[in-house]
Amino acid sequence: YLLCASGDFVKVYSVATEETLRLMGGHADLVTGIQLNPHNHMQLYSSSLDGSIKLWDFMDGIPIKTFTVGCNLLALYTLASAEDSVFVVIPKKGERDTYQLVSVKLTKGAGQDLEAKELSVVLDGVGASPKQIAFGREGEYVVSVKEVNLQVYFFKRKLLNRFSLRAAKTKGGDNQFSCVACHPTEDCIATGHADGKIRLWRNFHHRKEYTYSTLHWHHDIVMDLAFSVEGTRLLSGGVESVLVQWHNESSCQKDFLPRLGSPIEYITMSSDGALCCTLHTDNRITIINSNLRFSRSIQGLIKSRDVKTGLVVDPRTKALVMNGEPGHLQFYCLQSDQQLFSLDIVQRQYIHEAGLKQSDLVKVAFSAQGTWLATVEEREEVTDPELELKLWFYEEETQSFKLNTRINTPHDNHITDMCFRDMGELEDDSLILVTTGRDCVFKVWVMVEDTDPEGKYAQQSVSWSCDFVGSYHNYQATNCCFSEDGSLLAVSFEETVTVWDSVTWDLKCTFCHPPGNIRNICFGRLTCSKYLIGATDYGFLCCWNLLTCALEWSAHLNVVVLQPDPLSEHIAAVSWLSKESSLFVFKPNEPRPIYIQRNLCKEKILLAAFVPRDEPETTGSEKHLWLRKSQLLFLTDTQELMTLSTKPLEERLTASSKQLAVEESLPVTPFSLLLGKHRRQQSQEDTDLGKLVVHNKHEQASPAVKELLHTPAHVLPSASFLCPIFINSLLISKENKSAEEVADEVEMESEKTEDDSDEERDITEMEQEDTSHIELLGEMTCKLSKSQEKELRKIRKMDYSWISAF
């Protein structure tokens, strides 16, 4: 198992299947550290900013004990030699930004909630990051690094040694410590530095005759270090996305595992030494074999530096699409909290270097059916942006997008918006792409069929070319939007919204609501398709009637995000006012919002998207009626993805104490923690989705299978015995009778499998008639085999039920 702290939760992953097995919630704030109980490897300690330490049984996901310490806990360490006490990092009282390492005595008591107030300070002036403290061989000493100082405290001799390096940055060197690790069997400390050096300290019990050697490969800060279990290998990682393995502390023998995708944040080794894990800044865990071969990875939502593309929903997979790795587009499945795939758009090697201008993806749009994908990438040059528009066609055979057309410099300046004309069934011939640019024009792109004159390639190929260029008074075009039927195109030019006929490209009418530039526009849907909504810089939300060409209503609201629901007439507007975001949902035909959620979150919400639900939510109350068909997702400026939940508090599955109406689903904030030491340990900031509240439907269908897979192997009856149960559960309910029989038999035989049989019976109480002949068969066998052993009889019986099943 791989355990990792993620937001307020602790997640348990299966190393074999990469599946999230369990989600342990209960902390009221960020979980800052998790460590396996050194005396019981099935138990886990976790600490949190809410000031409590919890002891879990992570196999079952049950909290065993809660110790309240009372102040913010920033990191947690356990020691095998320290009986019933753990070490935590807490802020020093009365001083800001100074932290101390204290040992907490965990009182033994009967109750579930205990107070742990016995604190004793071990080290003062430690760093706040959990990477900056390490415990040495058998807990003999503790090392802490901060800035250019290294402290070693020997527990037995009560000796504190301090060493410091030169602070001056000479020759590009920077001696700041970044992380520390201790050799498991020898007295050796490895420290990572900001200039990429690794120092190996020895003889540090002498104040003067200490010595260190240097390993240098990284060109930038060493993010984390880990020793192998025997201590013969040292792993280091940094922004280069390369895992370096040093053998025997020599600088000549080293191995590399390059191209890990993104900077390495944390490294941990499993306690048997067979696997190691790296945690990356893009919200991914990579599991690596001991021979430095990539094994598998657990990928959550990638945190990219800047989500320029916005949140887009892929109409085909219903996945959320946005910037992923630099130059890539990620397809993220909300239901399974997994990345479906990552599409390389820029197709250039990404070089990590500060200040280097990279091409990045800025806009993305899908056609209505998801067969076409348009992307815009640009290279950030101040004067002359390098733009490229690419059009991708979805290939059924390869199940992926294939580059169709590449247009260099589609506009002379930055592209501000892009949209396809959604025409539903009419698709192909009417497919139109509109791009707006800061070069004061909008361009219409259409497909042209170029027939190859040579007979060899007789099939028609399609490419895109520019059809129409429109402008309005030489204003910069900022937004564009097609009406639902595709007949009208609205393009906003600074203060003005212009409406164009999409067939003749005539300017139909203009709307204006001075002062202020138009920030967002969108058309109403379904019954409200005659309305055009616009939001301006000056805090006005306006609704124009397209039939009368007049302002229908306007409201004073500083709208940041305007997002129409594709499946209903609702439009969501998120406002940002006095440091909090509020959500308003309205229909364009009435000026009063139908739903208001004030104080949605403290962060600024940058983007929002409606994701269609697989099946309409039924239990929603009146208030949440608008969420029936789609789910609303927000992305804040700290790159947290949030969703609105319709269910009342009690219905939530988690017994968590903190459950806001808004469930935090993707805390990608860069904290993460060290983990336990059982089989696979790990630390991670990760994604936990609001999927708790969603579906159990599939699993309900086959409880037998579920039970079978979830019951420990040693309490299960023999495989031949279980086979029919399994088969039956996979069949449709006709064979229920036989299943019941078997279940009864099982119950008679062994009480251990009671659970299974109970489950079985639940589903099998439906049909009786069809199965009479099976019963008959069963009786017959009973008579025949009276002299035979019980077991044999059972097997026979099962065989018959098999037959009957066919």
Added chain:
Amino acid sequence: MGEFEVHRVRFFGLVPAGVRCLACQPRGSRLALARTDGAVEVYNFAANYYQEKVIPGHDARAVESLCWAAGDRLFGAGLGGDITEYDLSRLSAARAADGAGGPIWSMAANGTGTQLAIGCEDGSVKIFQVVPGGIQFERNLDRRKGRVLCLSWHPSDTHIAAGSIDVFRVIDVASGQTVQRIMVNYHVEKVKRECVVWAIALLSRGTVVTADSFGRVQFWDWQQGTLSESHTVSTSAVLSLAVAEKEDSIVVGTSTGATYQLQLLPVKLGGSEKRWVRTKPFQHHSHDVRAVAHSPTALISGGLDAQLVIRPLMEKVQKKGYDAVLRKFTFPHRRLVSCARKARLLLFQFSQHLELWRLGSTKETGKDGEVLPLCRMPEHLVQLKSKGPEHIYCSCVSPCGTWLGYSTTSRFHLYRVRCDGISLRKV
């Protein structure tokens, strides 16, 4: 301050000779240094690393190895095949004895300083007795094929370790027999290259340390014949090695100009198990580090770039002071240039010849720091080659520029210079 005309003298093309070997006086405070041109220099630690003595080189005497024996007697041996004793008071080579084994590659004195061992081209190791007034051949030890490149005595004087190409052996001094012969290139990659053992040290606990051309420093248990530790410190050859007297620290020099310290450190605090760990790298040289020495408080290294670097070990220095400073001897500590002020002449001393130059002159005047145009370029007047194999020890030109003198260890020459460049010899 008055006004000066500063001459930018860019025409003194002295090529200093590289450092070939170093020898620390045991329990003493002096360091002997031999350069590739055969010059020997003596530095005094106690007097702030002052260059006490310089014995000028000799064409026929290329020093390969130096050692101190019998207190403060300094012996040198070289590819000429002779063992030379230096007279430190008269700064000359005093006596020479023929090694009778071809070129001598290495020499080592035993712990008490009574015996010298030399390693010869023909693969023999010979023992010489140090007697008052000279050395006396004592015996030949077991002779094997391959030149003996390095030698080391056991501190108890019972054994000698001798390194040659691909192999090193340990010889029992009493019987003269080879008691162990170990191939060092045993598990090296398939490339058939010879592995030269450039330096060897025999430690008191029976460990042999070898430095070889594959960049490895290896620790062998010679009695078992097993390799106990191997450190690849460099991708190029390790050329030199020196052990501290306490045998807890080793310094090695490599052909990339880097020197490394290896230390014997306890694996666990308070535990008895100890291991050699490569600790500090230093990069002070630009070329091969041919010689290293380990004094109680400093690491000393000398390279082919003619630099002598003394790197103090901070943890061993008691108080901050002159001892705690990194020293680099990058230029010769002797007067090689003499100036005839009135005649505006400069005399440059090279190891085998002298050059007389006239300085350039200008008529312009200018402000501070300005570069003045020359109306007369510097002029090379005379090149004077010395006769005989001995190198020039010192030289001088008179202020009027008409007299010019130089001396070697045995002779003194005086010349008269005429301005139009005719020289006249005088005894």
